[in-house]
Amino acid sequence: xxxxxxxxxxxxxxxxxxxxxxxxxxxxxxxxxxxxxxxxxxxxxxxxxxxxxxxxxxxxxxxxxxxxxxx
Numbered sequence: 001x002x003x004x005x006x007x008x009x010x011x012x013x014x015x016x017x018x019x020x021x022x023x024x025x026x027x028x029x030x031x032x033x034x035x036x037x038x039x040x041x042x043x044x045x046x047x048x049x050x051x052x053x054x055x056x057x058x059x060x061x062x063x064x065x066x067x068x069x070x071x
Contacts, residue, residue, distance in 0.1 A: 003054060010039060029069055032062075 017031030037043050 007055075007058070010035075013039070029066055032066060 013035050014032050017035045018028035019031075021031035021034075022028050
């Protein structure tokens, strides 16, 4: 699968889940974390293997941004 398509789908799912959780009166970060768990290596592994290795810098940056939003 094209890496740009995967990045776009992941970002779209993150934004949609953040908005959904905001409407449900939960923090947006909760939606980001749930989508990350579902797509990540630890749950279903949809983004495992070579795709996960190429996402490593983006994952580190997004975890830093989420930590900043929480703190």
